[in-house]
Amino acid sequence: MTSIRAFGLALIATAAIASTAHAQDAFGDLTLTFPALASNQGKIMIAVYDSAQGWSSGKPTRVAIASASDNPAAAKVVSLPPGTYAVRAFQDVDGDGKMGTNPFGLPVEPYGFSRDAAPNMGPPTFDAAAFTVKAGANTQAIHLK
Amino acid sequence: MNRRDILRGAALLGGASLLTPETVWAAAAADWTLGLADVEADIAPTALTRLHGRAPTALTGTLFRNGPAKFRRPGGSVGHWFDGDGMVRKFQIADGQTRMSARFVDTVKRRHDTAANAVITPGFGTAAGPGAAITGPDDANAANTSVLMAGGELWALWEGGSPTALDPATLETRGVKTLRPDLKGMPFLAHPRVQPDGTIWNIGLGGKQAVVWKLAPDGSLLKAEMIKLPRGSYMHDFTATARHLVLVLQPWVQDRFVMPFSTSMQWKPELGTQVLVLDKDDLSKQRIFELPPFFFFHLGDAWEETDGTIRFDACVDDDPSGTAANGGAILRGERLRAAPPRRALITLGADGKGAFAKEAISAEFPRSDPRFAGQVRRYSVHVTNERPDRPLFQGVAVRDWKRDTDQVFDFGPRHLVEETVFVPRPGSSAELDGWLVGTTVNLDAKATELHLFDARHVQQGPIAAWRAPVALPVTFHGVFVQA
Numbered sequence: 001m002t003s004i005r006a007f008g009l010a011l012i013a014t015a016a017i018a019s020t021a022h023a024q025d026a027f028g029d030l031t032l033t034f035p036a037l038a039s040n041q042g043k044i045m046i047a048v049y050d051s052a053q054g055w056s057s058g059k060p061t062r063v064a065i066a067s068a069s070d071n072p073a074a075a076k077v078v079s080l081p082p083g084t085y086a087v088r089a090f091q092d093v094d095g096d097g098k099m100g101t102n103p104f105g106l107p108v109e110p111y112g113f114s115r116d117a118a119p120n121m122g123p124p125t126f127d128a129a130a131f132t133v134k135a136g137a138n139t140q141a142i143h144l145k
Numbered sequence: 146m147n148r149r150d151i152l153r154g155a156a157l158l159g160g161a162s163l164l165t166p167e168t169v170w171a172a173a174a175a176d177w178t179l180g181l182a183d184v185e186a187d188i189a190p191t192a193l194t195r196l197h198g199r200a201p202t203a204l205t206g207t208l209f210r211n212g213p214a215k216f217r218r219p220g221g222s223v224g225h226w227f228d229g230d231g232m233v234r235k236f237q238i239a240d241g242q243t244r245m246s247a248r249f250v251d252t253v254k255r256r257h258d259t260a261a262n263a264v265i266t267p268g269f270g271t272a273a274g275p276g277a278a279i280t281g282p283d284d285a286n287a288a289n290t291s292v293l294m295a296g297g298e299l300w301a302l303w304e305g306g307s308p309t310a311l312d313p314a315t316l317e318t319r320g321v322k323t324l325r326p327d328l329k330g331m332p333f334l335a336h337p338r339v340q341p342d343g344t345i346w347n348i349g350l351g352g353k354q355a356v357v358w359k360l361a362p363d364g365s366l367l368k369a370e371m372i373k374l375p376r377g378s379y380m381h382d383f384t385a386t387a388r389h390l391v392l393v394l395q396p397w398v399q400d401r402f403v404m405p406f407s408t409s410m411q412w413k414p415e416l417g418t419q420v421l422v423l424d425k426d427d428l429s430k431q432r433i434f435e436l437p438p439f440f441f442f443h444l445g446d447a448w449e450e451t452d453g454t455i456r457f458d459a460c461v462d463d464d465p466s467g468t469a470a471n472g473g474a475i476l477r478g479e480r481l482r483a484a485p486p487r488r489a490l491i492t493l494g495a496d497g498k499g500a501f502a503k504e505a506i507s508a509e510f511p512r513s514d515p516r517f518a519g520q521v522r523r524y525s526v527h528v529t530n531e532r533p534d535r536p537l538f539q540g541v542a543v544r545d546w547k548r549d550t551d552q553v554f555d556f557g558p559r560h561l562v563e564e565t566v567f568v569p570r571p572g573s574s575a576e577l578d579g580w581l582v583g584t585t586v587n588l589d590a591k592a593t594e595l596h597l598f599d600a601r602h603v604q605q606g607p608i609a610a611w612r613a614p615v616a617l618p619v620t621f622h623g624v625f626v627q628a
Contacts, residue, residue, distance in 0.1 A: 106281050106282070108328075120277065
């Protein structure tokens with residue numbers, strides 16, 4: 001996962017892309033919500049992927065941040081070209097900018113995937129988490145565990 | 146029926162083929178499978194019927210025991226004895242009466258397998274079934290091996306994951322224990338070593354790395370430190386002296402991580418067995434001893450003599466071909482192609498040389514006086530099976546290391562004898578002044594029984610016994626909590 005600074009820069013880049021887009025209705029906006037959080041601490045770090053290759057090599061096409069203390073906790077990713085995407089997110093409860101793991105590599109902070117795709121001895125595949133973004137408004141709810 | 150009788154019978158029949166012990170197991174009534182049957186529901190508190198004798202007035206408290214009690218489901222069953230759902234049993238002894246209750250631990254595994262009507266959760270000898278979604282080791286936690294009292298909570302232990310906390314009064318499951326947020330899901334062996342002052346040491350294994358846990362008597366975390374191991378051995382148990390942790394690294398080594406977990410290991414006797422001794426106060430102070438190759442599950446408490454020699458007993462096999470590899474066969478009432486483990490004494494000299502002395506007597510589930518844990522001691526208590534014509538155990542033994550003698554009580558072939566623990570007489574200080582408390586499955590009565598012995602006179606047999614209204618499958622490990 002990237003650091004908080006990288007997320008900040010990526011947010012600025014996202015906003016810049018949004019402001020220069022002129023054919024707004026050719027693109028999709030994606031609202032991500034995070035219902036039923038066990039804790040309202042920290043930021044939710046979000047990564048959006050547009051390919052299986054990006055997913056497995058950890059190269060997101062967009063990143064976003066939500067605040068766990070907002071009610072509802074949500075983030076909006078704007079001006080996405082319509083297509084297939086998958087999202088992974090974690091809640092940075094301790095605020096260190098990284099997904100916390102135990103010494104054997106098991107995640108210890110809440111995390112989740114689009115379509116609430118289930119991990120099984122590792123993260124789900126891109127296809128298991130993938131959904132379609134169409135022109136206009138799109139929504140995905142992710143339950144972080 | 147013993148082996149000699151059967152062999153004589155075969156000779157009389159003039160059969161050309163000699164009946165081997167393995168064939169005898171299959172041929173004889175396989176009613177020992179009662180010790181591996183499924184339980185369908187919790188057992189509400191019930192009085193036990195006294196069979197004979199009296200409980201000494203000073204013996205008051207509760208025996209908690211754990212073991213797998215659900216193995217088979219319509220859509221699929223476990224592949225190994227070690228993968229059954231944990232059920233904690235409670236035997237309360239007070240005013241000469243005994244009451245029993247038993248409750249399944251409410252684990253994620255049990256919920257998933259129940260919902261699927263099949264065992265889909267992977268384990269030691271079980272592959273994942275369709276629909277299994279394991280997000281971490283506690284999704285596979287069977288909570289079925291042992292119990293530990295810590296700070297008024299009863300923890301059900303399973304070596305691949307966290308302890309599971311239960312209410313000791315009701316046996317209700319409270320949930321998985323996280324000892325510190327960044328250590329969530331780190332494993333905790335089913336064999337912690339408890340010092341006489343109540344300090345709890347344990348290991349959590351992950352291939353060639355381990356976490357060393359040090360807990361206060363109330364279960365709070367004092368220290369968690371990572372160590373590297375010279376090899377990734379399968380380690381069910383470790384031991385300790387007052388000053389050291391002692392890790393026995395057998396040549397059954399993990400060379401990958403797959404499920405069923407037992408298929409991750411390879412037997413490599415050419416590596417021999419290594420014993421890693423660490424200073425409790427400074428885990429970087431380490432020594433390694435070399436021993437011949439052997440396979441083990443269980444060790445006794447270790448002790449250090451004045452000249453620095455460390456000794457401990459162990460229950461050893463020549464290789465993993467017994468229970469570890471064939472724990473599925475035993476659930477089908479099939480033969481196990483191995484003799485029971487035998488007792489061995491391991492010596493680690495101050496000169497750096499290790500010695501391994503295997504004895505003739507069969508031995509498993511070693512225990513000793515907990516007030517002498519890590520101290521120089523004289524006695525070991527264990528179960529035995531000198532009749533190889535039936536699996537599981539038939540006798541209780543007390544070993545006197547000082548006099549080089551064994552006292553054995555043989556329950557005979559109609560009992561499945563489970564681990565027997567020592568309970569000190571309140572107010573006493575001499576080693577083994579107290580009682581042995583253990584359970585058996587009586588194959589004729591088809592019932593679980595509780596037996597008390599005078600610990601110094603086990604060969605005289607139980608001084609008191611009670612019988613439950615049901616037979617529960619055999620348990621692995623337990624603790625006696627004095628009232």
